[in-house]
Amino acid sequence: KAGVTQTPRYLIKTRGQQVTLSCSPISGHRSVSWYQQTPGQGLQFLFEYFSETQRNKGNFPGRFSGRQFSNSRSEMNVSTLELGDSALYLCASSRAGVRYEQYFGPGTRLTVT
């Protein structure tokens, strides 16, 4: 069974630009969650999607948004990038929700200059 895949793996952007990250969950998993990981803050929850609907949302500004498609693939978008957005963005999928075991992808390393 293929694991969670994320693309791209590395990305360099300039302040003010926007970026879209992609996540393909494990086949059969309907829940996709996104996390931001920085050395200072650790792992922080961004949002969770289930059956194309955002079900949970963390405490991040509206510049961070996401969506989920009918095949459960998910995208995350960050607009008007700031230097502080530099982080490892992780996607995790689970069968039915965050209360179930989650499987993480390798992450996308975003650097904002």
Add this chain to the structure above:
Amino acid sequence: KNQVEQSPQSLIILEGKNCTLQCNYTVSPFSNLRWYKQDTGRGPVSLTIMTFSENTKSNGRYTATLDADTKQSSLHITASQLSDSASYICVVSAAGGSSNTGKLIFGQGTTLQVKP
């Protein structure tokens, strides 16, 4: 306030030695507790997941314990190997309004370095 605290923040041990990582939480209502291993630059990988009724769970050389009364968990690594060098993250799931929702509260992690 829901919180997960891990100790120590970092740890250095010699190859072959055992070690124990601690996790204290104040999360309510409690759903389950997980330990993840994260290698540098990679996504976390699940080691164990324990519910309220489970007090010990093993995965190879990794053994997790849970004391739901004191709200403490530990991860014991036996006969450490160089490949155990990683960050270990304790995550507690809080039950939500419906059966599948809820939220995850992450600890800051313990960085383990195993030296030859």
